[in-house]
Amino acid sequence: MTARFRIGVDLGGTKIEAAAIDHLGVVRRRRRVATPSGNYRATIEAIAGLVAAIEQQIGETASVGIGMPGTISPSSGLVKNANSTWLIGRPLQRDLETMLGRPVRVANDANCFALSEATDGAAAGMETVFGVILGTGVGGGIAIGGRILVGANAIAGEWGHNPLPWPRPDEIPGPECYCGRSACIETFLSGPALAADHRRHGGRQLSAPEIADFAARGDAACGASLERYMDRLARGLASVINLIDPDVIVLGGGLSGISALYSQVPLLWGKYIFSDMVGTRLVPPVHGDSSGVRGAAWLWYPPQDG
Ligand SMILES: [Zn+2]
Numbered sequence: 082m083t084a085r086f087r088i089g090v091d092l093g094g095t096k097i098e099a100a101a102i103d104h105l106g107v108v109r110r111r112r113r114v115a116t117p118s119g120n121y122r123a124t125i126e127a128i129a130g131l132v133a134a135i136e137q138q139i140g141e142t143a144s145v146g147i148g149m150p151g152t153i154s155p156s157s158g159l160v161k162n163a164n165s166t167w168l169i170g171r172p173l174q175r176d177l178e179t180m181l182g183r184p185v186r187v188a189n190d191a192n193c194f195a196l197s198e199a200t201d202g203a204a205a206g207m208e209t210v211f212g213v214i215l216g217t218g219v220g221g222g223i224a225i226g227g228r229i230l231v232g233a234n235a236i237a238g239e240w241g242h243n244p245l246p247w248p249r250p251d252e253i254p255g256p257e258c259y260c261g262r263s264a265c266i267e268t269f270l271s272g273p274a275l276a277a278d279h280r281r282h283g284g285r286q287l288s289a290p291e292i293a294d295f296a297a298r299g300d301a302a303c304g305a306s307l308e309r310y311m312d313r314l315a316r317g318l319a320s321v322i323n324l325i326d327p328d329v330i331v332l333g334g335g336l337s338g339i340s341a342l343y344s345q346v347p348l349l350w351g352k353y354i355f356s357d358m359v360g361t362r363l364v365p366p367v368h369g370d371s372s373g374v375r376g377a378a379w380l381w382y383p384p385q386d387g
Pocket residue numbers: 241242258259260261262265267
């Protein structure tokens with residue numbers, strides 16, 4: 082397919098957003114609709130409707146990539162691991178290909194985030210990139226040489242349900258996780274986890290951004306909670322660095338707006354990393370919320386070397 086435009090679709094739990102980007106990565110058209118929650122057929126039709134509406138505007142047939150929570154099981158071709166549970170077990174990719182009459186690429190939304198930032202964002206041109214989502218949940222994706230590392234089980238980069246490494250005595254056995262285990266990284270590093278940790282240490286009922294905000298203004302209890310959070314993030318990322326040794330780690334999701342993370346965490350992670358020096362950079366995202374549609378569009382990869 083030699084389409085000039087790529088259409089990326091970000092299939093979220095509350096909205097479906099679609100955008101057409103040109104070969105330079107400039108967003109030319111953008112549309113969104115509410116997700117028909119709980120209705121699989123209507124979800125497929127809503128995606129097809131967005132694609133058709135955008136193609137009418139741009140006047141050509143484009144490639145289509147989809148970013149979604151969860152992933153397509155390589156063995157069955159069916160959706161798995163999605164928190165939009167009405168998609169689980171459905172042949173989403175096959176049904177969209179039938180409806181749109183062309184091949185469609187589908188990837189996990191954290192993978193799309195990593196790909197977006199690796200293609201023309203905060204990690205543009207870098208060989209090995211780890212993209213982290215720190216939001217209501219914790220996810221991750223790996224891009225190598227400008228392409229997503231999918232993995233044999235389509236879970237590469239999913240570090241959120243590994244146990245928090247180098248646990249302190251008071252972190253054992255750790256909070257229970259919805260996945261059935263305890264002390265998962267997500268139970269310490271998501272936004273709700275930071276808020277819960279603050280309350281467990283006698284703090285007030287505050288959201289994660291409020292805790293960071295109060296900490297920046299000198300509140301001692303909030304400062305201590307943020308310190309604990311940053312040490313845990315440093316430990317979690319150190320284990321990733323020991324494993325894939327990325328050039329750049331890009332943070333995304335709601336907590337990526339906490340500016341202290343970028344200056345403080347690299348000062349903390351060195352003692353956990355098996356190296357005499359650490360060249361890995363920790364950076365904020367360039368594309369923010371747009372990385373969902375942008376990364377999905379870039380699933381149809383740019384030609385290598387022009
Ligand atoms: Zn878990």
